[in-house]
Amino acid sequence: MQGKAELKTAKLPQIRTELPGPKASEIVRLDEKFVSPSYTRSYPLVVASGKGAMLEDVDGNIFLDFNGGVAVCATGHAHPRVVDAIKKQAEEFIHISGTDYYYRHLPQLAERLSRLAPGDFDKRVHFGNSGAEAVEGAVKLAIYATKRPKLIGFFGAFHGRTLGALSLTGSKAKQRSGFGAQALDVTHVPYANCYRCPYNMTTETCGAKEEKGPHCARVIEEQLFKTTVPPEECAAIVVEPIQGEGGYVVPPASFLHTIRRIADKYGIMVIADEVQSGMGRTGKMFASEHFDFVPDIMSLAKGIASGIPLGATVAKADVMNWGPGAHASTFGGNPVAIAASLVTIDLLEESLMENAARIGQFLLDGLNELKKKHQIIGDVRGKGLMIGIELVRDRQTKEPAPDVMLQTEIELFKRGVIVQGCGTSTVRLSPPLVIDQEQAAFMLKTLDEVLSV
Numbered sequence: 001m002q003g004k005a006e007l008k009t010a011k012l013p014q015i016r017t018e019l020p021g022p023k024a025s026e027i028v029r030l031d032e033k034f035v036s037p038s039y040t041r042s043y044p045l046v047v048a049s050g051k052g053a054m055l056e057d058v059d060g061n062i063f064l065d066f067n068g069g070v071a072v073c074a075t076g077h078a079h080p081r082v083v084d085a086i087k088k089q090a091e092e093f094i095h096i097s098g099t100d101y102y103y104r105h106l107p108q109l110a111e112r113l114s115r116l117a118p119g120d121f122d123k124r125v126h127f128g129n130s131g132a133e134a135v136e137g138a139v140k141l142a143i144y145a146t147k148r149p150k151l152i153g154f155f156g157a158f159h160g161r162t163l164g165a166l167s168l169t170g171s172k173a174k175q176r177s178g179f180g181a182q183a184l185d186v187t188h189v190p191y192a193n194c195y196r197c198p199y200n201m202t203t204e205t206c207g208a209k210e211e212k213g214p215h216c217a218r219v220i221e222e223q224l225f226k227t228t229v230p231p232e233e234c235a236a237i238v239v240e241p242i243q244g245e246g247g248y249v250v251p252p253a254s255f256l257h258t259i260r261r262i263a264d265k266y267g268i269m270v271i272a273d274e275v276q277s278g279m280g281r282t283g284k285m286f287a288s289e290h291f292d293f294v295p296d297i298m299s300l301a302k303g304i305a306s307g308i309p310l311g312a313t314v315a316k317a318d319v320m321n322w323g324p325g326a327h328a329s330t331f332g333g334n335p336v337a338i339a340a341s342l343v344t345i346d347l348l349e350e351s352l353m354e355n356a357a358r359i360g361q362f363l364l365d366g367l368n369e370l371k372k373k374h375q376i377i378g379d380v381r382g383k384g385l386m387i388g389i390e391l392v393r394d395r396q397t398k399e400p401a402p403d404v405m406l407q408t409e410i411e412l413f414k415r416g417v418i419v420q421g422c423g424t425s426t427v428r429l430s431p432p433l434v435i436d437q438e439q440a441a442f443m444l445k446t447l448d449e450v451l452s453v
């Protein structure tokens with residue numbers, strides 16, 4: 001109990017035991033025996049409670065959370081207004097299945113997301129329970145609406161691990177290894193990773209600054225459509241406006257605009273997967289807005305309901321015109337999740353998006369200073385509180401340093417700061433959007449310390 005009181009006021013970490021402590025070790029042992037070994041844990045954080053940007057483990061150690069439950073806890077841990085909304089809804093009713101009956105919040109949230117999503121046209125929303133489901137809904141809809149079977153995705157993309165979403169994921173071989181043929185007909189092309197241009201070009205030479213757009217987007221029309229993907233058979237191009245699991249890669253706006261232009265020319269849907277980049281994380285409600293990018297269909301999840309499982313597929317109303325029974329999910333749009341989502345959006349609009357933009361800039365400035373001091377930092381990039389720090393062995397060769405990334409995660413954990421890697425050797429910062437400047441400064445100081453060892 002005393003621990004909980006302390007957590008309420010704590011703003012910075014307090015590490016009191018060896019990590020993992022005795023209680024944490026016991027839970028890890030039980031987990032190892034009974035839980036699927038497919039989960040990927042880099043270090044043994046065993047959470048007992050959370051408040052704002054702080055977490056307390058089962059042994060009374062307090063951590064500063066720069067991961068936010070993998071970019072999910074947008075409003076921080078246990079925000080009182082989110083907790084109240086969840087409690088109130090649970091007392092009214094917990095479930096009735098929005099696919100078969102009606103309740104007031106389902107159209108309320110659908111209307112709100114429709115108005116918020118980019119694009120000055122009517123939209124409709126389908127609710128699911130996760131990011132993968134939101135992506136599958138989007139892809140199913142695109143195939144249905146276009147009556148075409150093929151899809152285009154990007155290397156480095158992560159769209160989930162269910163069989164349909166997995167076909168689109170182009171992130172790590174181990175995610176596919178052993179699972180046989182892919183369910184969907186997807187062709188992957190390189191993403192616009194300008195730090196590591198897949199074509200050895202620069203933004204000066206690739207066309208990114210010209211009307212025609214960058215080479216990496218043009219290959220879709222100039223190569224793919226002439227070889228493996230006849231455009232009249234292509235239903236959708238599926239793209240993360242900022243690549244998440246692939247390394248927090250920010251493309252030039254012209255990459256997304258060129259995709260839009262090519263898709264329009266051939267009647268292909270553009271699906272923006274904003275599962276990780278959406279819901280205020282980048283300082284705007286959706287990352288697409290940074291680039292004036294308007295998709296036909298958008299997938300949302302993660303931060304949408306502050307940690308209660310919820311996914312949403314938002315589409316142009318005239319695209320989402322499938323009939324009853326074409327797509328649905330028993331739990332999708334559960335009333336408790338929707339109540340949490342409505343208040344989450346209130347909080348994002350009231351102050352958290354603005355905080356994400358401001359603290360994000362503070363962190364980017366600080367990290368760029370650290371880059372001057374630490375040769376291991378090859379690149380710092382991001383928008384708002386979606387920030388990647390790519391570690392390289394050598395700035396010239398840009399050889400990735402995955403072992404240093406893992407060691408950095410572990411050393412930060414030992415000092416009470418929770419981060420996670422992404423891509424091959426990028427440290428990602430995806431904290432709750434409530435993080436303040438003192439906490440951001442502590443993170444910078446601790447990272448400096450860890451990289452100096």
Ligand SMILES: Cc1ncc(COP(=O)(O)O)c(C=O)c1O
Nearest residue numbers: 130131132158159160244275276
């Ligand atoms: C961009 C993106 N799409 C989809 C997913 C899959 O989401 P979930 O794990 O909720 O199925 C993720 C998860 O990291 C993601 O980052």
